[in-house]
Amino acid sequence: MDELVxxxxxxxxxxxxxxxxxxxxxxxxxxxxxxxxxxxxxxxLGAPVVVRSGRRVRLTRAGRxxxxxxxxxxxxxxxxxxAAAEEVSxxxxxxxxxxxxxxxxxxxxxxxxGFRESHPSVRFRLVQNSRQDILNHxxxxxxxxxxxxxxxxxxxxxxxxxxxxxxxxEELVLVVPPGHRLAGRASVRVAELxxxxxxxxxxxxxxxxxTDDLCAQAGFTPTLAFEGQETETVRGLxxxxxxxxxxxxxxxxxxLPEIPLNPRAAREIALVWQADTPLPPxxxxxxxxxxxx
Numbered sequence: 001m002d003e004l005v006x007x008x009x010x011x012x013x014x015x016x017x018x019x020x021x022x023x024x025x026x027x028x029x030x031x032x033x034x035x036x037x038x039x040x041x042x043x044x045l046g047a048p049v050v051v052r053s054g055r056r057v058r059l060t061r062a063g064r065x066x067x068x069x070x071x072x073x074x075x076x077x078x079x080x081x082x083a084a085a086e087e088v089s090x091x092x093x094x095x096x097x098x099x100x101x102x103x104x105x106x107x108x109x110x111x112x113x114g115f116r117e118s119h120p121s122v123r124f125r126l127v128q129n130s131r132q133d134i135l136n137h138x139x140x141x142x143x144x145x146x147x148x149x150x151x152x153x154x155x156x157x158x159x160x161x162x163x164x165x166x167x168x169x170e171e172l173v174l175v176v177p178p179g180h181r182l183a184g185r186a187s188v189r190v191a192e193l194x195x196x197x198x199x200x201x202x203x204x205x206x207x208x209x210x211t212d213d214l215c216a217q218a219g220f221t222p223t224l225a226f227e228g229q230e231t232e233t234v235r236g237l238x239x240x241x242x243x244x245x246x247x248x249x250x251x252x253x254x255x256l257p258e259i260p261l262n263p264r265a266a267r268e269i270a271l272v273w274q275a276d277t278p279l280p281p282x283x284x285x286x287x288x289x290x291x292x293x
Contacts, residue, residue, distance in 0.1 A: 005077075007037045008070035011049065011059070015067045018056040041066070091121055093282025098127040098134040098143035100206060102231050105251060107147065107168060107269065115289045122282050130229070131206035138162075138274060144283040145290075149206040151270035164272040165291050170248040172210070172265045173258040177241045180257065187262035190218040197225040199234050199243035207231070210267050211246045 006027055013023035020038075024031040041063075042048040049063030059067055099108050104126075112124055127134070127143050135152065137143045151164045174188050182188055193215070200222070201208040208227075215222045225243045228234055234245050235254055248267065249258060271290050273279060279287065 005074070007041055008066070008074060010034055010037055011041075011063060011067040011070055012074065014050060014057060015059055015064070018053070018058055020057060090281035090285045091119060093280050094123040094125060095145065095283050095286045096125040096127065096143040097145050097147070097286075098129065098137050099147035100131060100134065100149065101128050101229065102207070102248070103147050103269065104128055111286075111290050111293060114293055115286050118289075119282070119285060122286070130202070130204040131209070132204040135162075135272070138272060141277075144273065144279065145287060146272040147269060148272060149267045149269045150210060151268055152272060161275045162272050163275040164270040166268045166270050167290055167293070168269040169266050170269065171260070172214075172246050172267055173249060173260055175235065175238050175245045175247050175250075175254075175256050175258055177238055177244075178255065178257065180244070182244075182259060183257040185259050187260045189262050190214050190265075191220070193222070193244065194218070194220040196223075197243040198222040199226045199228075199237040199245045200224055201231070201234065202227045202229060205229070207247070207267065210265075214246065214261075214265055 006029070009027050010023050013026040014020070017023060017026075020034055021031050024034040027034070038050055042050075045062055045066070047062045048060055049066060050057040050059055097108070097112075108126065116122065125143075127137060129137070131148045134143065134146045134148055138146045147167070149170075151166065152162045174182065174193070176183050182192070198211070200211050211222060226234075226237050228237070231247055234247065235250065235256060237243065238245050239254070239256055246261075246265075250256070271287065273283075273287060
């Protein structure tokens with residue numbers, strides 16, 4: 001098979017020019033080598049692939065069939081080579097970025113748009129999911145980088161070893177329905193929420209883990225009346241009076257009271273990558289941009 005590719009290239013050159021010397025020059029081999037290759041192809045097929053016509057040669061029917069197949073095969077190979085070259089180019093590669101749903105509103109658009117100003121030809125594949133699923137995707141190679149919160153605990157996770165850097169911190173507040181008993185408070189301790197019904201994200205989401213951890217530190221397990229996958233859904237359920245929630249500040253006015261926690265609580269948003277896997281140049285360039293930003 002390794003010997004077949006250059007011989008097929010010779011056939012393509014002969015189909016265009018019908019001159020052995022020119023074909024040899026086109027593929028960069030001596031003319032006697034081209035003649036041997038053509039004879040070997042004819043032997044392997046059981047029929048000649050070229051016949052002489054004066055000073056030139058022309059393809060036989062068998063040679064034309066093989067040449068047409070060569071056109072298709074080599075065109076596919078050349079396209080694959082171009083795609084692979086673009087993949088490893090810092091200017092024309094692709095970045096597969098996994099992130100939490102909540103980060104798709106502002107954090108991810110800001111990072112991507114800022115990067116594209118200096119790397120306009122880099123393509124992005126964006127994958128939204130829960131924290132657990134995004135980290136699993138990172139281990140499996142589905143995504144190159146992950147934006148999650150909280151950062152992975154420890155350096156090792158499943159089958160991968162992670163590196164991460166915190167790129168943003170967001171304060172967490174208690175969100176309550178209008179008229180709630182705590183709505184007018186300047187601050188609230190998590191321990192005071194032991195008797196409340198909570199609205200939160202499903203298990204596997206980072207914000208749910210943070211909520212569970214804060215409540216555990218305060219000495220109780222939160223009662224989850226409703227679980228969802230989007231923070232805006234959670235806010236809507238709080239607005240309907242179905243429970244309270246621990247969330248970052250709303251991006252825009254929501255009409256819901258937001259009460260700071262005492263002591264202050266925040267969530268760290270981290271960019272995560274596999275420590276033992278070399279990053280393609282475009283991915284490395286985006287990672288460096290995200291860490292600077």
